[in-house]
Amino acid sequence: xxxxxxxxxxxxxxxxxxxxxxxxxxxxxxxxxxxxxxxxxxxxxxxxxxxxxxxxxxxxxxxxxxxxxxxxxxxxxxxxxxxxxxxxxxxxxxxxxxxxxxxxxxxxxxxxxxxxxxxxxxxxxxxxxxxxxxxxxxxxxxxxxxxxxxxxxxxxxxxxxxxxxxxxxxxxxxxxxxxxxxxxxxxxxxxxxxxxxxxxxxxxxxxxxxxxxxxxxxxxxxxxxxxxxxxxxxxxxxxxxxxxxxxxxxxxxxxxxxxxxxxxxxxxxxxxxxxxxxxxxxxxxxxxxxxxxxxxxxxxxxxxxxxxxxxxxxxxxxxxxxxxxxxxxxxxxxxxxxxxxxxxxxxxxxxxxxxxxxxxxxxxxxxxxxxxxxxxxxxxxxxxxxxxxxxxxxxxxxxxxxxxxxxxxxxxxxxxxxxxxxxxxxxxxx
Amino acid sequence: xxxxxxxxxxxxxxxxxxxxxxxxxxxxxxxxxxxxxxxxxxxxxxxxxxxxxxxxxxxxxxxxxxxxxxxxxxxxxxxxxxxxxxxxxxxxxxxxxxxxxxxxxxxxxxxxxxxxxxxxxxxxxxxxxxxxxxxxxxxxxxxxxxxxxxxxxxxxxxxxxxxxxxxxxxxxxxxxxxxxxxxxxxxxxxxxxxxxxxxxxxxxxxxxxxxxxxxxxxxxxxxxxxxxxxxxxxxxxxxxxxxxxxxxxxxxxxxxxxxxxxxxxxxxxxxxxxxxxxxxxxxxxxxxxxxxxxxxxxxxxxxxxxxxxxxxxxxxxxxxxxxxxxxxxxxxxxxxxxxxxxxxxxxxxxxxxxxxxxxxxxxxxxxxxxxxxxxxxxxxxxxxxxxxxxxxxxxxxxxxxxxxxxxxxxxxxxxxxxxxxxxxxxxxxxxxxxxxx
Numbered sequence: 001x002x003x004x005x006x007x008x009x010x011x012x013x014x015x016x017x018x019x020x021x022x023x024x025x026x027x028x029x030x031x032x033x034x035x036x037x038x039x040x041x042x043x044x045x046x047x048x049x050x051x052x053x054x055x056x057x058x059x060x061x062x063x064x065x066x067x068x069x070x071x072x073x074x075x076x077x078x079x080x081x082x083x084x085x086x087x088x089x090x091x092x093x094x095x096x097x098x099x100x101x102x103x104x105x106x107x108x109x110x111x112x113x114x115x116x117x118x119x120x121x122x123x124x125x126x127x128x129x130x131x132x133x134x135x136x137x138x139x140x141x142x143x144x145x146x147x148x149x150x151x152x153x154x155x156x157x158x159x160x161x162x163x164x165x166x167x168x169x170x171x172x173x174x175x176x177x178x179x180x181x182x183x184x185x186x187x188x189x190x191x192x193x194x195x196x197x198x199x200x201x202x203x204x205x206x207x208x209x210x211x212x213x214x215x216x217x218x219x220x221x222x223x224x225x226x227x228x229x230x231x232x233x234x235x236x237x238x239x240x241x242x243x244x245x246x247x248x249x250x251x252x253x254x255x256x257x258x259x260x261x262x263x264x265x266x267x268x269x270x271x272x273x274x275x276x277x278x279x280x281x282x283x284x285x286x287x288x289x290x291x292x293x294x295x296x297x298x299x300x301x302x303x304x305x306x307x308x309x310x311x312x313x314x315x316x317x318x319x320x321x322x323x324x325x326x327x328x329x330x331x332x333x334x335x336x337x338x339x340x341x342x343x344x345x346x347x348x349x350x351x352x353x354x355x356x357x358x359x360x361x362x363x364x365x366x367x368x369x370x371x372x373x374x375x376x377x378x379x380x381x382x383x384x385x386x387x388x389x390x391x392x393x394x395x396x397x398x399x400x401x402x403x404x405x406x407x408x409x410x411x412x413x414x415x416x417x418x419x420x421x422x423x424x425x426x427x428x429x430x
Numbered sequence: 431x432x433x434x435x436x437x438x439x440x441x442x443x444x445x446x447x448x449x450x451x452x453x454x455x456x457x458x459x460x461x462x463x464x465x466x467x468x469x470x471x472x473x474x475x476x477x478x479x480x481x482x483x484x485x486x487x488x489x490x491x492x493x494x495x496x497x498x499x500x501x502x503x504x505x506x507x508x509x510x511x512x513x514x515x516x517x518x519x520x521x522x523x524x525x526x527x528x529x530x531x532x533x534x535x536x537x538x539x540x541x542x543x544x545x546x547x548x549x550x551x552x553x554x555x556x557x558x559x560x561x562x563x564x565x566x567x568x569x570x571x572x573x574x575x576x577x578x579x580x581x582x583x584x585x586x587x588x589x590x591x592x593x594x595x596x597x598x599x600x601x602x603x604x605x606x607x608x609x610x611x612x613x614x615x616x617x618x619x620x621x622x623x624x625x626x627x628x629x630x631x632x633x634x635x636x637x638x639x640x641x642x643x644x645x646x647x648x649x650x651x652x653x654x655x656x657x658x659x660x661x662x663x664x665x666x667x668x669x670x671x672x673x674x675x676x677x678x679x680x681x682x683x684x685x686x687x688x689x690x691x692x693x694x695x696x697x698x699x700x701x702x703x704x705x706x707x708x709x710x711x712x713x714x715x716x717x718x719x720x721x722x723x724x725x726x727x728x729x730x731x732x733x734x735x736x737x738x739x740x741x742x743x744x745x746x747x748x749x750x751x752x753x754x755x756x757x758x759x760x761x762x763x764x765x766x767x768x769x770x771x772x773x774x775x776x777x778x779x780x781x782x783x784x785x786x787x788x789x790x791x792x793x794x795x796x797x798x799x800x801x802x803x804x805x806x807x808x809x810x811x812x813x814x815x816x817x818x819x820x821x822x823x824x825x826x827x828x829x830x831x832x833x834x835x836x837x838x839x840x841x842x843x844x845x846x847x848x849x850x851x852x853x854x855x856x857x858x859x860x861x862x863x864x865x866x867x
Binding site (some may be wrong): 062092099100101102103104105107108111112175177178179181182184185186188189190193194267 | 442443444445446447448450451452453454455456458459461462472474476484533534643644645740847849850851860
């Protein structure tokens with residue numbers, strides 16, 4: 001088969017696809033990955049073939065289209081709110097989310113330049129299957145244009161489909177004159193450009209693919225009625241060089257502390273700071289490896305038991321850790337789960353962090369401390385529990401085993417071949 | 431015309447959809463950031479008056495976002511609407527009419543699309559000429575003289591109302607359209623088609639500021655063009671062939687303005703404005719007045735007792751629940767208004783409904799009273815509403831008077847259902863009522 005992966009210019013979204021792309025490649029299929037020009041070097045470092053499409057997305061990068069990008073607000077604002085709160089927002093809330101998604105957010109991530117280039121490439125290269133990142137909606141358009149099957153690659157919990165279901169349910173309760181449907185215009189316009197007519201029955205497939213490839217273990221997933229293939233998470237953390245100390249067995253329990261750069265900006269309230277967090281555990285007999293640099297924390301405020309390391313691959317670091325403290329991001333919690341390390345989650349507000357925090361706690365694989373509840377004392381208390389109560393580690397190891405027993409990207413290749421044959425809209429090239 | 435204001439006829443579905451979606455998405459996003467005008471433009475029935483008060487706290491004109499000014503005060507609104515320096519076209523090079531507003535756009539979007547700028551977006555002097563030419567048919571005195579025939583027409587409609595009916599679909603719009611077709615002198619052969627098309631031109635005023643959906647945009651433009659073609663066809667045939675009755679626009683105006691080479695074009699423009707804008711303003715005003723009366727039984731009783739108060743009820747509805755809530759103007763030159771420097775090309779959005787409820791202009795402005803003696807409002811001061819004001823007032827008054835006198839008991843069967851994305855007019859799609867015996 002020829003398999004075209006496509007993803008907007010986000011390193012972490014690309015990381016999420018690398019193992020599956022290589023699984024297909026090593027099974028003898030032809031694979032290439034299309035993304036905006038500012039992702040191309042990164043794609044190439046994975047050893048996969050990169051196809052530049054559209055214009056650069058990263059502000060300031062070469063060829064960035066710039067200017068009106070101030071319209072691109074926080075990508076997933078609202079999607080990350082607790083689900084019950086979202087539902088309280090009702091029709092105005094869900095309509096607003098899709099209005100902004102179709103007009104600004106998702107349209108910016110994969111604009112017309114990208115769609116046009118991707119369609120052009122797909123019509124030339126004629127892939128049998130298009131695997132698209134769950135936010136890269138140029139993917140289904142290109143697949144339809146060239147008659148390929150198409151599958152959506154999920155990251156984190158499936159908030160997109162959940163919000164769509166909420167939207168449909170609330171829309172259908174509106175009087176006919178008020179059933180506003182931004183998705184219809186979005187897809188109609190995109191399909192018109194490739195000479196296809198949109199029918200409202202296509203909406204679900206345009207949003208979620210002919211099937212979904214989901215890397216999350218079942219207990220973390222949003223229950224779904226969508227056709228799905230589970231290919232469990234296998235870490236890929238970029239091109240890395242490992243220092244000796246990473247593999248050295250620590251003399252005291254090692255705690256990994258890893259956050260995105262935006263911690264300070266987004267964690268609510270002035271009381272929360274990295275300095276508070278580090279200060280709270282300064283007297284514990286542990287070794288804290290913090291993936292922070294001097295721009296994120298004042299080195300003078302760093303206690304003796306804390307080492308700042310800038311970047312370190314979590315896949316290599318986790319095996320030596322007793323606890324991982326993090327923001328609940330998909331890549332981070334997945335690395336912790338794969339290595340059986342309990343998590344202390346201080347959730348960021350971007351995507352599924354808050355719900356994952358709750359689910360980790362319910363499942364016994366960690367504890368959650370919301371920014372609102374954060375105090376240095378509460379932080380210290382939860383960390384000590386995770387270090388001292390063995391059931392957390394036991395559960396984390398059970399979950400690790402579940403992941404190891406589940407199908408890996410390589411195991412699902414035959415299923416993907418089968419589904420592709422079933423869904424492909426044109427004859428195979430032989 | 432403003433930059434990024436597009437003519438849907440010049441755009442592919444793909445470009446038009448992108449334009450409309452981005453315009454709507456960016457509007458929504460500005461709303462998320464708390465911009466009151468952007469929240470109003472969502473067109474959801476949220477608490478508009480709280481937003482008006484927020485804007486009114488800043489005197490004169492206040493900046494909404496870059497190059498966009500807004501006013502909720504009555505004095506500033508009245509000044510803006512009567513100032514010919516505030517028009518429909520930004521100075522400078524003519525816009526391309528197909529320049530899609532995207533996330534890369536380098537200015538704010540002001541006007542979303544144009545349906546027919548040669549008719550709907552004329553400047554003050556053009557409307558004044560139009561009013562002069564058509565005054566003998568569409569002016570206040572001429573319209574007044576038709577009161578009786580309007581009344582007869584609505585009586586025939588009202589007498590057919592029994593049990594559950596829809597005030598908009600079964601009474602207001604068909605009655606208004608038929609009356610306007612008489613005023614225009616539309617021949618019988620063209621009426622049915624034109625009346626059907628007019629219903630689809632509903633978003634004609636809203637689409638300037640709030641993007642309709644792709645499908646609605648296409649339908650709007652198609653229907654509008656259909657009306658225009660039909661009218662132009664009748665006009666081209668000449669009054670004798672078309673059989674336009676004496677006293678109607680098609681019959682009279684060419685004769686009255688025979689020396690003016692502009693006359694035929696003006697008749698077409700006036701006919702379109704009357705049929706399209708007139709129908710929607712008048713029919714929404716009828717529904718709005720009835721709705722206000724049904725919600726205020728004391729006021730309803732006054733009008734039922736004294737039919738001559740119907741005009742006062744309509745006038746109070748124009749103030750209290752206007753069929754035009756926003757009017758957008760563009761500065762044709764640098765100017766000063768209400769103490770604010772406005773640059774050429776800037777947009778001024780007059781919050782008509784807010785200005786009508788300015789406590790500086792009216793006592794207890796949120797109270798609906800047909801006996802009000804102040805009642806200052808700017809609803810029909812703006813363009814193109816001003817042009818159709820006489821006929822809109824006369825039709826709504828007769829429609830309300832007749833309904834009140836012919837249908838002794840009216841009960842609402844629910845709230846009026848408004849069209850989505852209609853922040854400018856709050857257009858009523860349906861208003862189910864019960865004509866109890």
